[in-house]
Amino acid sequence: MSWWRTDETHDPARTSWAESAQGHGDFPIQNLPFGIFAPRGEGPRIGVAIGDMILDLRACTTANLLSGDWQEICSEATLNRLLALPSERRRALRRRVSDLLSDEANRAAVEPLLRQAADAVMHLPARIGDYTDFYVGIHHANNVGRQFRPDNPLLPNYKYVPIGYHGRASSIRQSGVPVRRPSGQRKPHDAEHPIFGPSVRLDYELELGVWIGPGNRLGEAIPIGEANEHVAGFCLLNDWSARDFQAWEYQPLGPFLAKNFQSTISPWIVTAEAMAPFHLPQPARPAGDPQPLPYLLSEADLQHGALALTLEVFLQTQRMREEGEAPVRLSTGPATNMYWTVNQIVTHHASNGCNLNPGDLLGTGTISAATREGFGSMLELASGGQDPFQLSNGETRAFVEDGDEVILRATADAPGFVSIGLGECRAVVLPA
Structure with a gap:
């Protein structure tokens, strides 16, 4: 897939059951950026911004919503290992997260894993070597x-x-x-x-x-x-x-x-x-x-x-x-x-x-x-x-x-x- 070509994750008709994502200026479901955040009283982990919320990917692995080696990669406290993946692997994770946040059938399992962004502390997303x-x-x-x-x-x-x-x-x-x-x-x-x-x-x-x-x-x-x-x-x-x-x-x-x-x-x-x-x-x-x-x-x-x-x-x-x-x-x-x-x-x-x-x-x-x-x-x-x-x-x-x-x-x-x-x-x- 060419780097400028789109897929179903960019569909303007796609919406999220996470209400704050609708019309969000930065983080609608078509974005899904990665970051490192720490919920109140807890340690840093990988998250995905969705509206005014953050999806805890470490919690997703514990709930078996992400399988295979994603469980190890998404349990890290920096994004370096995820960044090192080929674009096709990152695209596969993006598609999975998009499905989790858009399909109403996933809501009951995923909604408890969302954290309020306002209550989280953000960290540098990666160990910056250079x-x-x-x-x-x-x-x-x-x-x-x-x-x-x-x-x-x-x-x-x-x-x-x-x-x-x-x-x-x-x-x-x-x-x-x-x-x-x-x-x-x-x-x-x-x-x-x-x-x-x-x-x-x-x-x-x-x-x-x-x-x-x-x-x-x-x-x-x-x-x-x-x-x-x-x-x-x-x-x-x-x-x-x-x-x-x-x-x-x-x-x-x-x-x-x-x-x-x-x-x-x-x-x-x-x-x-x-x-x-x-x-x-x-x-x-x-x-x-x-x-x-x-x-x-x-x-x-x-x-x-x-x-x-x-x-x-x-x-x-x-x-x-x-x-x-x-x-x-x-x-x-x-x-x-x-x-x-x-x-x-x-x-x-x-x-x-x-x-x-x-x-x-x-x-x-x-x-x-x-x-x-x-x-x-x-x-x-x-x-x-x-x-x-x-x-x-x-x-x-x-x-x-x-x-x-x-x-x-x-x-x-x-x-x-x-x-x-x-x-x-x-x-x-x-x-x-």
């Missing part, structure tokens, strides 16, 4: 590049090679875990020497996270036509950035302490199978741009490599929370603003024989639109801090302040299918 951040958002690259190189914002290699760097896996945290403002070394423009202290230019970055499924052996590349078999699913990713540290340290080796203090991800892995209806043709490259080199080029990826996702960033300041005001939306834009596709970044990552492993995480880099309403960072919204913007309650922002909560959301839409979401990715900034 984390790599790319730079595929061409409008972000242009917007940032213009601040430093007005006449030549993109470096010569950008349109030939998916740019990336290795990040820090140990400091990735799930949505809801606060991020503490980092301290580090920065050099103010009017200072002769650098100083050490809290960042004064803390920023967010709107990204997609790509979860690696089956890996590849060291020394063996992943052909572009097979890259999709190594993608298990997606999440939202906020790659927090201390822009003042970054400006001082990034030459000659790239980001370091400006990025590795913490990254935040949404806790549910929306599977590649769930995303099957939400693929689009790659946007045509502008006239004069080079075509990808042959190892990054396939007809299937050209026709189905882009994602039909709408991305959003919201901000709720501490004052807004105290006054009972809802978060304000800062930006919204499509994920088609990626210059390189998910399959291309996976292929390029392994093109030198680098071995990817189940549970590795790739970040797309900041995804911005060409215009201000779709900018994916405050660095862009406030023009590098030179043009602070006003919020609806009269507060202004040039960068993220203590007490601010940044919230990322994403919705997948396609004609004739039920929309699904990636869940929220949110975190409050604490003082240094």
Whole structure:
């Protein structure tokens, strides 16, 4: 089955007997993402989000609703082993869970195994062995590049090679875990020497996270036509950035302490199978741009490599929370603003024989639109801090302040299918 083709689990007429799934913005029965949750007073285990509930897969195995080696796999406390399975095996589990939650005949056995999501604690979905951040958002690259190189914002290699760097896996945290403002070394423009202290230019970055499924052996590349078999699913990713540290340290080796203090991800892995209806043709490259080199080029990826996702960033300041005001939306834009596709970044990552492993995480880099309403960072919204913007309650922002909560959301839409979401990715900034 081709990775962009659908089956009965995507049927818009399919409904769940779990009432909260009907019309749910993120988790209708057509989604069924996997995550690691802990019910109140219990240990972490694998679950599937359905509406406002979580289906406990460990409990399903105990009740003999999942047979064979699923009983062992679904009793684990991380998703690494499940992610390592071939897509056909994951698809089989998706079909079984969909049947359990849609067939009224299963309700009596399954309903006691549902837990209230509001009462559960979410954990990281996998042991993340490695984390790599790319730079595929061409409008972000242009917007940032213009601040430093007005006449030549993109470096010569950008349109030939998916740019990336290795990040820090140990400091990735799930949505809801606060991020503490980092301290580090920065050099103010009017200072002769650098100083050490809290960042004064803390920023967010709107990204997609790509979860690696089956890996590849060291020394063996992943052909572009097979890259999709190594993608298990997606999440939202906020790659927090201390822009003042970054400006001082990034030459000659790239980001370091400006990025590795913490990254935040949404806790549910929306599977590649769930995303099957939400693929689009790659946007045509502008006239004069080079075509990808042959190892990054396939007809299937050209026709189905882009994602039909709408991305959003919201901000709720501490004052807004105290006054009972809802978060304000800062930006919204499509994920088609990626210059390189998910399959291309996976292929390029392994093109030198680098071995990817189940549970590795790739970040797309900041995804911005060409215009201000779709900018994916405050660095862009406030023009590098030179043009602070006003919020609806009269507060202004040039960068993220203590007490601010940044919230990322994403919705997948396609004609004739039920929309699904990636869940929220949110975190409050604490003082240094």
